[in-house]
Amino acid sequence: MEQFNPNSTFLYVIAGAVILFVLAQSVFFLIHAIRRAKKIGMDMKTVRKTIGSTAIFTIAPAFSILLGVVTLSQFLGLPLPWIRLSVIGAITYELPAATSTANALNISLSEMITEPSVYAAIAWVMTLGILPSIVLTPVLIKKIQKGVVKIQTKDAAWGDIFMTSLFMGMISAFSGMVFSHVREGVQGLLPIAVLVVSAVVMGICGLLVKKAKVSWLENYAMPFSMLVSMCFAAFAAPLFGV
Numbered sequence: 490m491e492q493f494n495p496n497s498t499f500l501y502v503i504a505g506a507v508i509l510f511v512l513a514q515s516v517f518f519l520i521h522a523i524r525r526a527k528k529i530g531m532d533m534k535t536v537r538k539t540i541g542s543t544a545i546f547t548i549a550p551a552f553s554i555l556l557g558v559v560t561l562s563q564f565l566g567l568p569l570p571w572i573r574l575s576v577i578g579a580i581t582y583e584l585p586a587a588t589s590t591a592n593a594l595n596i597s598l599s600e601m602i603t604e605p606s607v608y609a610a611i612a613w614v615m616t617l618g619i620l621p622s623i624v625l626t627p628v629l630i631k632k633i634q635k636g637v638v639k640i641q642t643k644d645a646a647w648g649d650i651f652m653t654s655l656f657m658g659m660i661s662a663f664s665g666m667v668f669s670h671v672r673e674g675v676q677g678l679l680p681i682a683v684l685v686v687s688a689v690v691m692g693i694c695g696l697l698v699k700k701a702k703v704s705w706l707e708n709y710a711m712p713f714s715m716l717v718s719m720c721f722a723a724f725a726a727p728l729f730g731v
């Protein structure tokens with residue numbers, strides 16, 4: 490089958506064009522926001538402080554996005570993950586989508602994908618899978634918000650349980666992919682070990698935030714737990730025969 494380079498110049502040009510377009514949108518709305526702030530008489534010191542604090546706040550999520558791009562680029566090249574995670578999507582969706590597609594095609598993700606059909610299939614699954622969230626959100630978001638507010642207003646305790654249940658349902662769906670590797674023997678235990686390490690690190694970060702009042706760690710808990718678990722996976726892989 491014909492092979493191609495996932496890091497080809499053509500794909501980099503497309504990725505660069507998409508990123509530049511998104512950046513242009515950001516600059517456009519930033520300029521108009523500043524003009525509007527001046528028009529309504531807002532204190533420009535407050536505006537500059539808000540812009541600065543917002544820019545700093547985006548650093549923490551950027552670490553998670555960068556780790557996601559690095560993870561996916563090992564087998565998809567850099568351009569596609571760069572587009573996906575810079576514009577829409579998250580590693581919690583993109584990686585399971587790519588993995589599920591590769592498993593259906595009996596393709597290993599341990600090396601760079603060079604078959605156009607496999608690459609295209611993964612890209613299509615990633616794209617089509619996330620389209621409902623784009624299309625349905627503006628249509629259903631008001632009804633969903635009204636329903637959630639109604640539940641929380643009627644019974645705050647039940648509202649918290651409802652939201653927690655939704656979150657745990659999402660976590661359970663992703664956990665299924667991790668525990669499905671148990672049938673692979675000792676090698677299949679590595680994802681579970683990585684999950685446990687990541688959960689422990691996240692729990693420690695949570696305790697530090699709540700008990701020790703290390704408030705700045707709240708925004709960096711996820712990227713920190715990802716880094717630690719990735720390092721653990723790299724060092725523990727030989728022990729699990731991977």
